[in-house]
Amino acid sequence: MPLLRQSLKPWRRSCNLILLKHRHCLHIRRASRLSCHCPCYLLSRHSHMADVVSSEVRSRMMAGIRNRNTKPELLLRRLLHKKGFRYRLHSGSVPGHPDMVFPKHGAVLFAHGCFWHGHHCHLFRWPTTRSEFWKEKIGRNRARDVIVRRQLKKSGWRVLTVWECALKGRARISTNDLVKRCASWLRSTRAIGEIEGKTL
Ligand SMILES: [Zn+2]
Numbered sequence: 001m002p003l004l005r006q007s008l009k010p011w012r013r014s015c016n017l018i019l020l021k022h023r024h025c026l027h028i029r030r031a032s033r034l035s036c037h038c039p040c041y042l043l044s045r046h047s048h049m050a051d052v053v054s055s056e057v058r059s060r061m062m063a064g065i066r067n068r069n070t071k072p073e074l075l076l077r078r079l080l081h082k083k084g085f086r087y088r089l090h091s092g093s094v095p096g097h098p099d100m101v102f103p104k105h106g107a108v109l110f111a112h113g114c115f116w117h118g119h120h121c122h123l124f125r126w127p128t129t130r131s132e133f134w135k136e137k138i139g140r141n142r143a144r145d146v147i148v149r150r151q152l153k154k155s156g157w158r159v160l161t162v163w164e165c166a167l168k169g170r171a172r173i174s175t176n177d178l179v180k181r182c183a184s185w186l187r188s189t190r191a192i193g194e195i196e197g198k199t200l
Contacts, residue, residue: 070111070164070167070168072164072167072168072172073099073111073167075175076111076162076167076175076178076179076182077089077100079175079179080100080179080182080183083179083183085102085105085183085186086102086103086104087100087101087102087103087109088100088101088103089101094108094152094155094157095148095151095152095155095157096108096110096144096145096148096149096151096152098110098152098159099111102186105158105186105187106156106157106158107157107158107159107160107185107186108152108157108158108159108160109160109161109162109182110159110160110161110162111162111164111167112145112161112162112163112164113164114163114164114165115138115164116138116141117138117141117142117145118138118139118141118142119163119164119165119196121163121165121171121196121197122165122169122170122171122197122200123164123165123169123171123197149192153191158189158190158191158192158193159191159192159193160182160185160186160192160193160194160195161193161194161195162178162182162195163194163195163196163197165196165197166178166195166196166197169197170200171196171197171198171199171200172197172198173195173197173198178195181195182195
């Protein structure tokens with residue numbers, strides 16, 4: 001193994017750049033913890049392909065991405081808590097397991113990833129490989145969102161959706177603004193609310 005490790009050294013710099021780009025990818029993160037399976041090695045093996053990884057690996061990588069507990073989401077939680085809002089996280093007893101449940105306000109909040117829920121914004125682009133698979137998967141997610149919203153409404157919950165593009169990327173809105181808008185909706189009696197990134 002020392003021989004392998006030694007031969008990996010020249011790759012480390014470019015690999016770090018790729019890691020930065022794919023910092024949400026659990027597959028790479030997991031791999032980086034194993035000294036004998038350095039991500040430089042994984043990526044360099046596939047560097048002759050149009051994509052950095054094969055479609056099977058890409059699929060596993062995409063499946064490993066979770067949008068829960070992301071940095072902006074944690075910040076939003078902290079700021080709402082600071083404003084005095086109390087909530088439960090990922091409650092299993094509420095339809096759709098919302099990211100935040102505000103019992104006092106009869107409201108739930110979903111922090112939706114723009115890719116996974118097919119949002120009409122700059123963060124969403126149809127993958128060019130396995131397009132049928134992704135169309136079906138994202139279509140299923142969107143259909144489930146509609147059903148969950150209907151179930152929540154029936155059970156008397158109000159629903160706020162905060163899109164990922166409002167939290168990060170070039171269309172994001174300021175944290176102050178975001179918290180203000182969330183707080184104002186939570187205190188209102190509006191049944192449905194949606195906060196998305198600025199129009200570019
Ligand atoms: Zn979006």
